[in-house]
Amino acid sequence: MEKVKVKICCGTSCFVMGAAQIQVLEFAPPADIADKIEIEEARCMNHCKDTTAKYNRGPFVMVNDELIEEANFEKVVNKIREILNQEK
């Protein structure tokens, strides 16, 4: 089974919006998904510079091809579980 790719933006604005808390996934992931994910830290993915959005909707995380806005640890983990369940 292919691993779920998680790309966490660690650019300045995502970082201050809380990306560091999501990085915990890398060092202490929940046991059920630990070996099923592949983490990548990215530099600014430019979503934060989207001027059509009124406010910054960071931190941004990509789970496979899906963009999660205002991401947090729970949201990302849920998304990963959702994808894993679909694949079963």
Next chain:
Amino acid sequence: MSNSLFIDIGSYQKQKDGEDCFGDTIYSKKIPEERRVISILSDGLGSGVKANILSSMTTRMAMKFMEDNTDLLRSSEIMMDALPICQIRKISYATFSIVDSELEGKTRIFEMDNPRYIFIRNNKSLAIKGREFSSPKWKDRSISVSQMTTQPEDRIILMSDGVTQAGLGNKRYPLGWGRQGCIDFVLSELEKDPHISSQNLAQKIVEEALSKEIDKKAGDDISCVSIYFRTPRKLLVLTGPPFDEDKDKEIADMVAEYDGKIAICGGTTSNIIERELCLKCEVDKSSFDTEIPMASTMEGVDLVTEGILTLTDAYRMLKEGIDRKPNVASVRLVNLLLGSDRIDFVVGTKINVAHQDPSLPMELEIRRNIVKKIFRLLQSQYLKEISVRYL
């Protein structure tokens, strides 16, 4: 940029046991426009406040005369006239040693009654013949002037007689540690660590002198200035995307051609370099910290970090001291800055719109401002040579 020398100056002092203030005064100054560095050590008669006043008056006056290039004999007469005269010895008493160095290599040393300076080249102490001058007015005082052309790795050490006379009266050192004792010590320290910084060396000399004293109590003011000539260690700090995208290529070329260490601070900036130079940039997970984004590695570049947060934190630690783990990006940046003599900042001025968003939980500095704070601090407190270019 010319390949002139960098002069690393450090000093250390210990006051006479029981005194509140130093009787010796040390004063060093860089004159960037003239590419010149002047360093003065003066020993005031006696100790404590009186000595302190004599020696600080002497250094201040001497510095002023040196800066104005006043004839030395004339200026020393003025200084001797100006200083109060000791009732018992009938001399106006403050001795001095002055080192006046040009970055291109010419160095002159003026001395009056201090222990002779130590000059070290190729791990040997060289004795340089000085010329003696004396003023008709003050016949019993003479000034010796030596001149040399300094090379990288040369060192000069000035000391007060507290160093050479350390241990005086102690059974092991009836005549004191002596200048030769000090030379031997310096040579052995240099053998252990040939690139030791001036600050550390000066401190070691003073501590060693103190250890010779009876009960380790300073019998006199013990002061030392250490001067280290070396080829400058250069660092390029690149931060921020250029205002004008046409300049991307230009900053990439700077990185490719720079003859020193390189730090890139900024995500977008590293993207530009990665793209323009076809380099691969990878996150270095050993640098994880919950407050500072991780550093990355890139071939040919010594450090790659995020921008504003890292710079802001580095500035804070330059002021307050390092308080994070050694691998954290901002700590590595601080260490690179402190380990360099000449730092070239290249600052992209494009404003990051995302940073101005009021919904961010903290205020982010504007790049130009934080860089300005950093280089001012590096200049004033750490005597680094700085250049800044805005793009």
